[in-house]
Amino acid sequence: MRKRKPMFLLLSALLMMTMVTAACTKKEEAKPSASESSSPQKSAGASEQASEPSALEPVELTYYFPGTPQRDLALVEAEMNKILKEKINATIKLNLLDWGSFEQKMNVMSGAGDSFDLMFTAPWINNYYQNVAKGALLPLDDLLDQYAPKTKAAVPQSVWDSTKINGKIYGSINWQIVAMPYGVSIRKDLADKYKLDLSQMTKYEQLEPFFEQIVQNDKGVTPMSFQNNYDNFTVQAPYFGMDTIGEDASPGWYYLNKPEVKVVNQYATPEFKQFIDLMYQWNQKGYIRKDASSITDTTSDFKAGKYAANVGFPVKPGAEGELKTRYGFEFVTKAFSQPLITTGRAIATMTGISKTSKNPERAMMFIELINSDKDLYNLLCHGIEGKHYVFTNKDKGVIGLPEGVKPEEVGYTPGTDWMFGNQFNGFYASEADVGNWDKTIELNNQAVSSSLLGFNFNPDPVKTELTQTASVTKQYLSALTTGTVDPNKVLPTFLDKLKAAGADKIAAEKQKQIDEWISSKK
CATH class of the missing domain: 3.40.190.10 (Periplasmic binding protein-like II)
Structure with a gap:
């Protein structure tokens, strides 16, 4: 049974003092300490304050x-x-x-x-x-x-x-966890069935033999779960050695391992091209659903056993328990990038x-x-x-x-x-998860922070360009990252339209603000 903890206000107003004085001794003894109390105020904008939530x-x-x-x-x-x-x-x-x-x-x-x-x-x-x-x-x-x-x-x-x-x-x-590495989560029954060893894997390409076995032997199961609402490239920028600036999908990222912060159009980088080439190959091989770019929620199909793996998955202590709760299957996970805040x-x-x-x-x-x-x-x-x-x-x-x-x-x-x-x-979702909150807090405390942690891009100077490029990315990005379209044919058009929409101006503005922010910290 939940213990009742009424919320009292720490006020000096005469009304409050009168009410507290009138309270019985037993209630006074049960009153929370100052550190446990909050300070509710009438939401209607009134300045009058009360000692009881009922007031x-x-x-x-x-x-x-x-x-x-x-x-x-x-x-x-x-x-x-x-x-x-x-x-x-x-x-x-x-x-x-x-x-x-x-x-x-x-x-x-x-x-x-x-x-x-x-x-x-x-x-x-x-x-x-x-x-x-x-x-x-x-x-x-x-x-x-x-x-x-x-x-x-x-x-x-x-x-x-x-x-x-x-x-x-x-x-x-x-x-929650802020030092998030990215990698994969795979149904344990299928990993065990094909004796998949994730321990030595460090990149997505190494999953191909496993995916091929599923395509050949498990009819009705698609190896990879991709969907349109959670972009498969931008959310996992650290996996590609980069970090976002401002809106995840907006043009203008920077490389994490460079001594100087130099803003680049991430969609024009070798990393992006390599990724969408791989996704196109996998789509052609049946590792990704042909209609993946139009799917907005894979939960029900995952529960029904129609998918084998999440790629670009945020790996953290306790992730397996959360996945079991959500989908009903046991999972194994592996991080492919280092924890970074x-x-x-x-x-x-x-x-x-x-x-x-x-x-x-x-x-x-x-x-x-x-x-x-x-x-x-x-x-x-x-x-x-x-x-x-x-x-x-x-x-x-x-x-x-x-x-x-x-x-x-x-x-x-x-x-x-x-x-x-x-x-x-x-x-916790299982006995195996006990202690994961402490592990997560420790991971947050010990992880390396990005050199731009705390910098926030002010989008006002390029609001028009951001709106225009957002329209372009909405049109092309999901199709490219799910392998739905041939990147050799579509990527040049995507880049040309981004440029015409103002991608270079956005990147330049990001660079300007970053340079000013770095200078202000010296």
Whole structure:
């Protein structure tokens, strides 16, 4: 049973003093310490403050995030609202949109000025930089300091600095691994069947014999899972020895191992050409689905056993457990790049507050709770105990499926713990995962940081060019990176159109700002 921890405010106002004096001795003894309390304020803009959440005006918050549709979402929402009503006198409306429609829906809502409170945002989906540029997000600096001190304290300042645009924070970090290496995840049953040894592998090309065996012997199974909404090249820039600057897909990256930071058009590099050549060959051999560039969510097909592997997969401690929860299969993983903290990784998953929110203070109180209240966090991530999961080892926080229930029968298994709050408050998916949160924190602390960690590109001087090049990349990039089109025929056209759209001007502006940033640090 959850222990009730009412949230008190540390105020000196006479009204507060009177109420505290009137409280009974027993309640006074049960009051949380200052370090455990938060400071809720009426979201309607009133300056009056209250000692009890019930004294706050009731509000409903709206939260938009992507994922695979969940049958029992409403049940989870109802359970979350019991906690939120008690803690901050609010309720939450969870709006889970499928991966394929999420970005378009958010763009339409932001463009129309629709009123809502919270949304998932990142450089790779519901673009963080574009949201800031068009004024869709509120600056969070003061709100974090006042209403989310635990959230602020949990994340290193260097990571918060990575979110800043023109000196302001517009996204609350969903705290997890930031030193992310990239590689592959492969179904263990197939790896065992073909005696696949990942231990000595360092690049994707070495997977070809394994993929060929699957094509020859496992009808109905496609070796590689690629989809349109999570780009197969840009999100794993460190694998190619590069890092992004600003929007992941925008022209202008830099090489990590060069003594000087020199901005290049990543789509004109040998690394990009080698990658899309390989993807085209693999598509021709049947390792990738012919319609991969039009697929927006592979989850259901993966659960049905129609895929063998994820390539370009972010490898981290506990990844195998997350994959089993999401797909129902055991997996083996292997990193092909070194752990590195980059700006792109630091801000890879955030929660923003909409500029149209009528209750920004209460929205930030929700962010604080989803980062600090383990009951609330695990409800959103795993659902309801006894219905969607059971404890297999409660002392160690290990969960599994209820007895006799198959993964596809569970009404709530989003498998996106990394998308919400502080992942280090989460349960473990297996006994083998116990201790992975400590390992992840250690990895974050020990990893090398990119030389541009903390630099954030200001897109304002080239907003027009960014819009134009984004249109070009949307037209060509997914088709190239999934091997759907012949790169020898299409890449020259892609590069010509990028150039005409202003790619060179964008790269030059990035170089200028980087040079100024580096000079300012000397």
